[in-house]
Amino acid sequence: MISPSTLLINNVKINLTLTSFFVRCTHSSIRNGLVGMVGRTPLVRLNKISDETGCDILAKAEMCNGGGSVKDRAALFLIQDAIRKGQLKPGGTVVEGTAGNTGIGLAHMCLSMGFKCVIFMPNNQSQEKIDILRTLGAEVTTVPVCPWDNPNNYNHHARRFAESLKNAVWTNQFDNRANRLAHIETTGPEIWEETQGKVDAVTFGTGTGGTLSGVGTYLKEKNRHIKVVLADPQGSVLYNYFKHGKLERTPGDSITEGIGQGRLTENLKGSPIDDACVVIDTEAVNMTFKLLDEEGFLVGSTSGLNVASAYRLAKEMGRGHTIVTCLCDSGHRYHAKLFNKDVLRKRGLLQTLPEQYHKYLHG
Numbered sequence: 118m119i120s121p122s123t124l125l126i127n128n129v130k131i132n133l134t135l136t137s138f139f140v141r142c143t144h145s146s147i148r149n150g151l152v153g154m155v156g157r158t159p160l161v162r163l164n165k166i167s168d169e170t171g172c173d174i175l176a177k178a179e180m181c182n183g184g185g186s187v188k189d190r191a192a193l194f195l196i197q198d199a200i201r202k203g204q205l206k207p208g209g210t211v212v213e214g215t216a217g218n219t220g221i222g223l224a225h226m227c228l229s230m231g232f233k234c235v236i237f238m239p240n241n242q243s244q245e246k247i248d249i250l251r252t253l254g255a256e257v258t259t260v261p262v263c264p265w266d267n268p269n270n271y272n273h274h275a276r277r278f279a280e281s282l283k284n285a286v287w288t289n290q291f292d293n294r295a296n297r298l299a300h301i302e303t304t305g306p307e308i309w310e311e312t313q314g315k316v317d318a319v320t321f322g323t324g325t326g327g328t329l330s331g332v333g334t335y336l337k338e339k340n341r342h343i344k345v346v347l348a349d350p351q352g353s354v355l356y357n358y359f360k361h362g363k364l365e366r367t368p369g370d371s372i373t374e375g376i377g378q379g380r381l382t383e384n385l386k387g388s389p390i391d392d393a394c395v396v397i398d399t400e401a402v403n404m405t406f407k408l409l410d411e412e413g414f415l416v417g418s419t420s421g422l423n424v425a426s427a428y429r430l431a432k433e434m435g436r437g438h439t440i441v442t443c444l445c446d447s448g449h450r451y452h453a454k455l456f457n458k459d460v461l462r463k464r465g466l467l468q469t470l471p472e473q474y475h476k477y478l479h480g
């Protein structure tokens with residue numbers, strides 16, 4: 118029986134209220150198709166890092182989402198939002214500008230719901246993400262890297278393409294608050310319930326700002342003393358904005374993908390951020406390899422950056438605290454880049470990578 122708040126698309130029940138899908142699933146261990154594999158990821162204790170700092174450093178294992186990254190949460194909510202607003206109807210096309218992971222999430226959802234998927238990406242992202250998107254049947258166009266205020270920025274390509282098509286929607290992950298809502302309604306409550314409210318701080322790198330902002334908003338409502346820390350990669354403006362009120366880039370160009378910003382997105386505006394830090398590539402990459410070598414996690418560099426920030430926070434806050442972050446995606450998406458000797462050497466990162474990690478490199 119389908120209630121008036123749900124829509125049947127390709128035999129998949131799409132919930133239009135955005136909330137009750139997850140509520141319904143909380144009471145069942147059976148997941149509702151691919152869409153049911155979004156959220157309720159494991160919260161894992163990073164044992165070695167926790168023991169070293171005397172804190173509990175916990176991470177949501179977001180690579181366990183059905184599409185393999187934290188962005189599956191936003192992808193599902195963006196599609197639900199477009200359907201609810203009548204912007205996307207059966208057989209329609211979802212168009213998005215993305216560093217790749219949101220696109221992969223959208224492409225999975227589109228297959229499960231019978232939509233088409235068109236993706237625009239900057240041309241400096243990993244080949245693996247492009248390959249996955251094409252395997253998922255998405256139409257992918259890569260465009261030269263340029264800032265938001267340039268009409269050739271990948272997001273404007275996506276907007277214009279959607280405008281030129283019938284029954285197409287530009288989901289606009291950066292400025293559509295359905296993205297933040299995904300984390301207010303899923304990631305935040307999951308962290309609160311899984312820690313039974315025993316959480317002292319959260320820290321995340323931000324791309325759209327959806328994760329940090331949504332988790333921060335939810336947890337602050339539960340307990341305003343929970344510290345929310347933005348972890349910025351090198352070359353982004355967010356650290357200087359939140360520390361000094363200036364949209365000024367820190368030096369460098371980061372190996373991380375999908376995080377760092379040149380502007381304040383709608384999803385980041387008004388976020389309850391207590392502090393910000395910069396995690397330079399050396400630190401993020403070294404932590405990515407520490408996670409591999411000591412904990413057995415093969416993750417991407419934004420996960421390394423997140424955990425490096427949590428580690429620093431643990432040292433600052435002192436023993437006995439609980440700090441939560443996330444492992445955003447798997448290292449499988451970056452084999453040819455992050456785990457390649459030549460790439461790391463050219464970026465000056467091989468020279469700072471501890472010798473014991475070199476055995477994990479190829480090329």
Ligand code: PMP
Pocket residue numbers: 186187188216218219322323324325326327328329374375376417419420445446
């Ligand atoms: N890590 C990775 C690998 C990502 O792709 C993204 C999003 N592009 C993020 C972190 C940041 O997530 P958010 O957009 O919610 O800030």
